[in-house]
Amino acid sequence: MESFEDQGIVLSLRAHGEHGAVVALLTRDHGRYLGFVNGAKSSRMRGMLEIGSVADVTWRARTSEQMGAWAIDNAQNTAAFIMTDPLRLSALLSACALVDAALPERESHPALFEGMKALMSTLQMDVWAQAYILWEIAFLRELGFGLDLSRCVAGGDAATLAYMSPKSGCAVSLKEGEPYRHKLLVLPEFLKPNGYRDTQEIDIARGLKMTSHFLEHWVFAQHTRGVPEARLRFESAFATTHSCQISA
Amino acid sequence: MALRKDHGPLEQVIKYLSTLPGLGPRSARRVALYLLEHKMDVLRPLITAMDDAAEHVTSCHICGNLDTLNPCRICADTTRDHNLLCVVASVADVWAIERTGSYKGLYHILGGVVSALDGITPEQLRIPQLIERVTRHDFREIILALSATVDGQTTAHIVQDKLSPFSVPITRLAHGVPVGGELDYLDDGTIVTALRSRARL
Numbered sequence: 381m382e383s384f385e386d387q388g389i390v391l392s393l394r395a396h397g398e399h400g401a402v403v404a405l406l407t408r409d410h411g412r413y414l415g416f417v418n419g420a421k422s423s424r425m426r427g428m429l430e431i432g433s434v435a436d437v438t439w440r441a442r443t444s445e446q447m448g449a450w451a452i453d454n455a456q457n458t459a460a461f462i463m464t465d466p467l468r469l470s471a472l473l474s475a476c477a478l479v480d481a482a483l484p485e486r487e488s489h490p491a492l493f494e495g496m497k498a499l500m501s502t503l504q505m506d507v508w509a510q511a512y513i514l515w516e517i518a519f520l521r522e523l524g525f526g527l528d529l530s531r532c533v534a535g536g537d538a539a540t541l542a543y544m545s546p547k548s549g550c551a552v553s554l555k556e557g558e559p560y561r562h563k564l565l566v567l568p569e570f571l572k573p574n575g576y577r578d579t580q581e582i583d584i585a586r587g588l589k590m591t592s593h594f595l596e597h598w599v600f601a602q603h604t605r606g607v608p609e610a611r612l613r614f615e616s617a618f619a620t621t622h623s624c625q626i627s628a
Numbered sequence: 629m630a631l632r633k634d635h636g637p638l639e640q641v642i643k644y645l646s647t648l649p650g651l652g653p654r655s656a657r658r659v660a661l662y663l664l665e666h667k668m669d670v671l672r673p674l675i676t677a678m679d680d681a682a683e684h685v686t687s688c689h690i691c692g693n694l695d696t697l698n699p700c701r702i703c704a705d706t707t708r709d710h711n712l713l714c715v716v717a718s719v720a721d722v723w724a725i726e727r728t729g730s731y732k733g734l735y736h737i738l739g740g741v742v743s744a745l746d747g748i749t750p751e752q753l754r755i756p757q758l759i760e761r762v763t764r765h766d767f768r769e770i771i772l773a774l775s776a777t778v779d780g781q782t783t784a785h786i787v788q789d790k791l792s793p794f795s796v797p798i799t800r801l802a803h804g805v806p807v808g809g810e811l812d813y814l815d816d817g818t819i820v821t822a823l824r825s826r827a828r829l
Contacts (some may be wrong), residue, residue, distance in 0.1 A: 401711050460815070463776065464824075469778070617789070
């Protein structure tokens with residue numbers, strides 16, 4: 381009998397049979413793991429299995445190759461804290477969908493787990509949108525697609541970074557990037573070395589567009605389903621809510 | 629004793645019964661056996677009632693409620709407040725609200741909520757019909773009576789977004805401590821929501 385105990389974040393659920401569901405969890409020490417939850421549609425379990433819930437979990441299977449089953453306990457429904465805010469809820473669903481779609485199964489990513497937990501607590505604060513973009517940058521790095529915001533890829537002044545190269549994922553200084561600005565992504569103010577931290581909505585929209593580009597062209601380039609619907613819906617909802625559509 | 633394959637009609641009855649929610653093959657056999665043992669007092673009336681329901685019960689073209697009339701009795705009732713609209717997920721929700729007798733407006737049934745678990749997307753809901761209804765009629769208020777779950781609230785936000793071009797006020801049901809609920813038994817999320825939605829006495 382194979383089993384382990386861990387802490388997990390509910391990423392997604394897929395109905396299986398009349399009462400059960402296959403649940404994907406991001407666990408602290410074992411990474412993204414799937415398992416069957418018996419009675420997942422019951423009124424008691426539904427509350428525990430909301431996307432974004434953090435719980436103590438036990439995975440069991442006869443052999444390690446099997447999908448196995450989850451026993452879920454002490455679930456904390458983090459979505460309940462932000463449920464009334466469409467954008468924050470949308471950001472939570474987007475983060476869970478990204479991890480679920482991009483992360484390979486059974487590969488340990490403790491930093492990503494801690495990052496997700498930190499993001500979920502930050503979603504209740506005022507700086508949630510900046511935190512979300514920083515989380516996506518960290519997520520890209522965790523998957524091996526790190527962005528370089530420390531220097532100008534064209535050899536310019538690192539103190540005046542203003543753009544991002546969509547090809548290299550490196551920052552470009554204002555002077556070096558100016559002739560190519562129509563091809564470059566705009567670096568949000570709060571990601572610049574000496575940028576002001578009192579972020580405007582347009583900066584968040586720029587940040588979402590920037591990370592969206594790398595998610596689409598790097599992480600999900602080989603995925604047949606592309607960038608998860610929840611991520612696209614979040615970016616579009618943010619732009620619509622704050623009337624800050626960024627032209628392509 | 630295992631059921632033999634040559635029990636044609638009985639096999640069929642069990643097969644169909646076992647597809648109903650809450651019934652497996654074993655309980656379907658028990659139900660089938662009970663029906664056949666009570667042919668005259670249960671089985672025949674049940675066949676008549678189900679045949680009648682299949683023949684006459686339809687979905688109301690206005691609100692999506694199930695009734696023998698189309699428009700349904702609620703939509704056709706002139707004593708109800710036709711300027712107040714309550715958006716719910718399912719017919720069961722209409723029955724739950726009607727049971728209280730405290731609401732006298734009209735309904736709009738979405739036909740579910742956006743759900744990863746049940747595989748329901750926004751495109752599968754009756755949102756375009758709601759938009760058309762709001763365009764045609766000048767409602768005083770629209771109440772979003774959807775569950776306080778991620779799926780329910782995601783659906784509520786989508787509906788709210790679609791209704792944003794209209795000037796009609798949109799409200800939602802209160803979230804918080806249930807009547808008869810004790811604080812030390814409530815989860816953190818419910819207590820936080822209840823604190824945020826507190827009312828002045």
